[in-house]
Amino acid sequence: MNNQTHFGFKTVDESEKAGKVAEVFHSVAQKYDVMNDLMSGGLHRVWKHFTLTTSGVRAGDKVLDIAGGTGDLARGWAKRVGKSGEVWLTDINSSMLTVGRDRLLDEGLILPVSLADAEKLPFPDNYFNAVSVAFGLRNMTHKDVALKEMFRVLKPGGKLLVLEFSKVWKPLAPFYDFYSFKALPVMGKLVANDADSYQYLAESIRMHPDQETLKQMMLDAGFGRVDYHNMTGGVVALHKGIKF
Numbered sequence: 001m002n003n004q005t006h007f008g009f010k011t012v013d014e015s016e017k018a019g020k021v022a023e024v025f026h027s028v029a030q031k032y033d034v035m036n037d038l039m040s041g042g043l044h045r046v047w048k049h050f051t052l053t054t055s056g057v058r059a060g061d062k063v064l065d066i067a068g069g070t071g072d073l074a075r076g077w078a079k080r081v082g083k084s085g086e087v088w089l090t091d092i093n094s095s096m097l098t099v100g101r102d103r104l105l106d107e108g109l110i111l112p113v114s115l116a117d118a119e120k121l122p123f124p125d126n127y128f129n130a131v132s133v134a135f136g137l138r139n140m141t142h143k144d145v146a147l148k149e150m151f152r153v154l155k156p157g158g159k160l161l162v163l164e165f166s167k168v169w170k171p172l173a174p175f176y177d178f179y180s181f182k183a184l185p186v187m188g189k190l191v192a193n194d195a196d197s198y199q200y201l202a203e204s205i206r207m208h209p210d211q212e213t214l215k216q217m218m219l220d221a222g223f224g225r226v227d228y229h230n231m232t233g234g235v236v237a238l239h240k241g242i243k244f
């Protein structure tokens with residue numbers, strides 16, 4: 001029997017997961033930004049702002065944004081590193097990447113863009129000062145392989161930033177569950193005409209490793225000084241680790 005993994009609450013062959021994730025993001029790409037603002041009440045901007053401002057990324061740095069989608073973090077990195085730096089916007093999904101690239105171009109930002117699978121990064125060893133992945137790791141089939149790839153492309157001393165949904169503070173869980181499983185799919189249906197993708201979003205969040213498990217996974221991939229910061233009662237956590 002082939003290896004199994006999960007796609008939301010469903011169990012699927014490992015070979016099927018990337019295709020199913022691709023369907024989700026091809027379907028939502030055009031409405032992704034408006035849905036992000038709507039679903040989070042704009043909070044995703046605060047979570048991303050915190051990631052950027054606490055990153056330690058400086059002028060002249062080389063930064064890789066993995067699963068960068070519509071380009072929010074890449075735009076932020078570009079402002080921080082300035083003309084002497086280098087920022088790559090990458091994603092496995094052509095629809096998401098096209099929306100991201102067009103959006104940045106409309107804002108006058110020309111960044112290198114690459115269609116890239118996080119599990120097989122097309123970059124040399126020891127190249128980047130920082131690697132970021134926001135709300136992307138959850139969707140990857142082999143998270144351990146992806147984390148090792150992120151480690152490989154970082155320079156010694158370089159930093160990984162993983163922004164991801166995580167385990168909420170227990171008293172919040174009933175409200176969060178109600179919102180995720182009742183409201184989100186309805187919003188998805190009304191705005192993006194796609195309830196299933198937003199049902200997957202809610203399910204995939206529940207299946208994602210919690211704060212401590214992800215911390216251990218980063219340690220296993222070779223990162224040192226790994227720590228995390230909860231935001232909005234653990235709805236989201238920012239994990240950081242250093243390649244020594």
Ligand SMILES: C[S@@+](CC[C@H](N)C(=O)[O-])C[C@H]1O[C@@H](n2cnc3c(N)ncnc32)[C@H](O)[C@@H]1O
Binds near residue numbers: 090118119135136
């Ligand atoms: C929820 S979106 C996040 C987009 C953006 N980072 C943000 O925070 O708004 C998740 C992204 O992960 C991408 N993704 C999923 N699996 C991937 C993989 N194996 N390698 C690279 N990107 C992947 C999807 O295509 C999608 O664009």
